[in-house]
Amino acid sequence: MIKVENLSKSFGSKRAVDGVSFEVGKGEVLGFLGPNGAGKSTTMRMITGFIPPSAGAVSVCGLAVQENPIEVKRSIGYLPEAAPSYTEMSVLSFLRFAAEMRGLRGEALRSAIRRVVELCHLENVLGQTIDTLSKGFRHRTCLAQALIHDPEVLILDEPTDGLDPNQKHEVRTLIRKMGESKAIIFSTHILEEVEAACTRAIIIDRGRIVANGTPTELKARAATGKLEDFFRSITRSDTLAEGAA
Amino acid sequence: MKGSWAAIRIIAKRELSAYFESPVAYVFLVIFLLLSGFFTFTFGGFFERGEASLAAFFNWLPWLFLFLVPAAGMRLWSEERRLGTIELLLTMPVAAWQAIVGKFLASWLFLVVALALSFPIVATVNWLGDPDNGVIASGYVGAALGAYLAISCLTSALTRNQVIAFILAVVLCLALILVGFSPLTDLLARWASPWLVEAVSKFSVLTHYDGFQKGMLDSRDLLYFLSVMAYALFATGVVIRNHRTG
DSSP states (O other), X not given: OEEEEEEEEEETTEEEEEEEEEEEOTTOEEEEEOOTTSSHHHHHHHHHTSSOOSEEEEEETTEEXXXXXXXXXXXXXXXXXXXXXXTTSBHHHHHHXXXXXXXXXXXXXXXXXXXXXXXXXXXXXXXXBGGGSOHHHHHHHHHXXXXXTOOSEEEEESTTTTOOHHXXXXXXXXXXXXXXXXXXXXXXXXXXXHHHHOSEEEEXXXXXXXXXXXXXXXXXXSTTSOHHHHHHHHOOOHHHHHHHO | OHHHHHHHHHHHHHHHHHHHHSTHHHHHHHHHHHHHHIIIIIISOTTTTOSSSSHHHHHHHHHHHHHXXXXXXXXXXXXXXXXXXXXXXXXXXXXXXXXXXXXXHHHHHHHHHHHHTTHHHHHHHHHHSOOOHHHHHHHHHHHHSOHHHHHHHHHHHHOSOHHHHHHHHHHHHHHHHHTTXXXXXXXXXXXXXXHHHXXXXXXXXXXXXXXXXXXXXXXXXXXXXXXXXXXXXXXXXXXXXXXXXX
């Protein structure tokens, strides 16, 4: 459902993403791993159509993102990094805005809001201004926004960032469950998350894919059998990378 | 077409309620009404004029709006960039131009509300005398042409900092005033040829607002305001696209 071909993005002379290709089908949850600044967010932004690629192509549900931006955006639910939201709005009015923007009206709108409120456990904060919420609630409010139109494709940029262990577990479970009927890409720094929720993982370093396989396959490639050791063996920390440059 | 209007309306609705959800709207309205009253009745010599008109009010309006309109427009895009919500907004199924028009429309409606709330001045002048309400209406129409507002929209797309957006907008709008401000054009007339002075002053909002104030709706004046607006909104689109391109 998501097809990324030879995707590249340069900012000035810096190459943030360099010839990335992969595919994600229905029922797959792709974990996107990599050190900070490896190009994870940039790749996700290109898939959602927020930024245009310098080269290469993305298609979602058979449609090219560059040619049919609006159609493609309709089928994607997106949780940007740091989960932004209109902080002066209440949770309910924010979700209503998101639902209206997705073309939902009347009873469809109300039931969509009920569904995501239940999924993301927002019942007790519906009337509260987002500004006054804790980080966990803000995060889930933004996640609810991404799920409101029950999209076929979900792009989640660090969906568990800033959540406590219980919330992390819940979001992981949610992702795994939704992954049965959708195509999901999510990025994370937490390697256990990949084992817990992904059907496949890609490790990206300095804009290039350095590994692609199921969590079990990746683990098997480390001498110790641990995903973390494998990750460390094929990626560089950004301090090292800076030093080399 | 119907679908694109729906998206514009939803964005405008959210933006307009954002004004009233924060204290900004109320502060703005109170300051506008206090200052416009002060300028009209005290500074503008409303009673000394001895005529039933809103000339005192409309004379000061371009100067009052010079500060107030950028204040109303400065948050439009800079706030989206600061919060990161621009990424949400532009990954929803809308085109960037729809978001630009929607946001502009919301701030314009807000400005219209502010102008409408100055009705006590109109009521006063109607109570005291027998003004030409056609002239008053034309003055309001001119005031509601959102040239300043579109410029504020543009500067707010340039930065994530509202203060910078505000100052840039004031400077640009001030330039649009000054090129037609008579003390300055007189100065220019001392050494420049008259056609140059006239050409320069043609770019001023003052020159084009003059007709509206006098109740003369000239299509050239209308065209001036509409083209400033269209140009600034188009430039906003370019700025937003470049920002995303990196």
